[in-house]
Amino acid sequence: MVRLLVTGGCGFIGSNFIRWLLADDPNVTVVNFDKLTYAGNPENLASVSESDRYDFRQGDISDRDSVDEVLKEFSIDSIVNFAAESHVDRSILDSTPFVHTNIGGTQVLIDSARTNGIDRFVQVSTDEVYGSLGDTGEFSEDTPLAPNSPYAASKTAADLLLRAAVHTHGFPGMITRCSNNYGPYQFPEKLIPLFISNALQHQPLPVYGDGTNVRDWIHVDDHCRGIAAVLRSGEPGDIFNFGGRSELSNIGLTRRLLELLDRPETLIRFVPDRPGHDKRYAIDCSRAEKMLGWKPLVSFEEGLKSTVDWYLQNSEWVDRVRSGAYREYYEEQYGDRLAGE
Ligand code: NAD
Ligand code: DAU
Numbered sequence: 001m002v003r004l005l006v007t008g009g010c011g012f013i014g015s016n017f018i019r020w021l022l023a024d025d026p027n028v029t030v031v032n033f034d035k036l037t038y039a040g041n042p043e044n045l046a047s048v049s050e051s052d053r054y055d056f057r058q059g060d061i062s063d064r065d066s067v068d069e070v071l072k073e074f075s076i077d078s079i080v081n082f083a084a085e086s087h088v089d090r091s092i093l094d095s096t097p098f099v100h101t102n103i104g105g106t107q108v109l110i111d112s113a114r115t116n117g118i119d120r121f122v123q124v125s126t127d128e129v130y131g132s133l134g135d136t137g138e139f140s141e142d143t144p145l146a147p148n149s150p151y152a153a154s155k156t157a158a159d160l161l162l163r164a165a166v167h168t169h170g171f172p173g174m175i176t177r178c179s180n181n182y183g184p185y186q187f188p189e190k191l192i193p194l195f196i197s198n199a200l201q202h203q204p205l206p207v208y209g210d211g212t213n214v215r216d217w218i219h220v221d222d223h224c225r226g227i228a229a230v231l232r233s234g235e236p237g238d239i240f241n242f243g244g245r246s247e248l249s250n251i252g253l254t255r256r257l258l259e260l261l262d263r264p265e266t267l268i269r270f271v272p273d274r275p276g277h278d279k280r281y282a283i284d285c286s287r288a289e290k291m292l293g294w295k296p297l298v299s300f301e302e303g304l305k306s307t308v309d310w311y312l313q314n315s316e317w318v319d320r321v322r323s324g325a326y327r328e329y330y331e332e333q334y335g336d337r338l339a340g341e
Helices: 012-024 042-048 064-073 088-093 096-115 150-169 191-200 220-233 250-261 286-292 300-313 315-321 325-339
Strands: 002-007 028-034 054-058 078-081 120-126 173-178 180-182 205-208 214-219 239-242 247-249 268-271
Touching (some): 002 012, 012 028, 078 220, 088 150, 088 325, 096 120, 096 150, 120 220, 173 220, 180 191, 191 250, 191 300, 205 325, 214 300, 220 239, 239 286, 268 325
Parallel strands (some): 002 028, 078 120, 180 214
């Protein structure tokens, strides 16, 4: 039996990972360790909360005592670290929590994992560590690190701390770097769930700049399968890129969403750009294909349609997460942008 600690498991990817892994592998128990920030929602795990292979502990990965305690209490042997501040726009408004969790928290986890003799540690990183591409080319695992936002810089720092632990201490750590995820349970601050939920409420869709920035979209289930493959068969120091081979401009994606939702293009608003906005991401995931036998299985068409259907069927989930502090964030991020259009 693998005794796995998943950090940040109440967020978007972590909760999809836990549900998927418990169904996929009867030989794993999962302890979910999550601070429950604005992005952490225990409701995302309602379907597994009664499982005898699942436990939850609320805690902060930068609190060494709590991390030590949970590793000992459950005799944890493996860790997947999803816990992070994950939104680029929020890192531009205030980068402090990004440094605290993404850098400080990751180092605490590594230190505690080493002291407690953890066998395997997967750091869930991002393609944003590579910076931005022009019109051509793809990021490989050997692309130099050149992060552009405070979020990306904090994730890069965490990758380098993990690399140093592998080099210095022989720490059994691996890194995954994935492109933009989409799917159910994504917090509606990110492009796809924000635009779906705004469109459903007949609210404007704020497209940054001219909408020509390109992202490489991957369904969250494909990312989860990749992380599990690295957890099972990665070697210390390994780095694997994951991507969906589905490049699309933001404006192209926005039009597709409006079509699926049967809403008019008059909802589109071009608003002032994100400062330092990366132009294009594209992922070369051939190393994962060759070494892990992994490949993306969900086509963008089918994945986007099922994601839209999920948001249509879960309007109460959306209403609950769009209340309270979300409204304050929305006003701070979009108030002036939309007022000045
Ligand atoms: P999310 O914002 O939806 O969830 C983050 C989770 O971490 C939340 O449950 C939150 O409560 C928890 N958390 C935050 N600070 C914590 C702390 N100090 N201690 C414990 N828990 C804490 O994020 P997501 O989109 O699910 O991303 C998960 C991970 O995947 C992140 O590390 C992110 O950098 C990485 N990633 C995300 C994407 C994407 O497209 N969303 C792509 C590649 C990599
Ligand atoms: O590439 C992986 C990264 O993808 C992850 O590491 C991050 O955690 C995740 O948030 C995501 O980052 P992005 O900044 O690419 O995602 P976001 O959904 O915020 O934006 C996607 C694109 O859409 C980006 O070009 C900015 C644009 N955008 C976004 C929002 C929220 C808009 O035009 N308008 C918006 O309101």
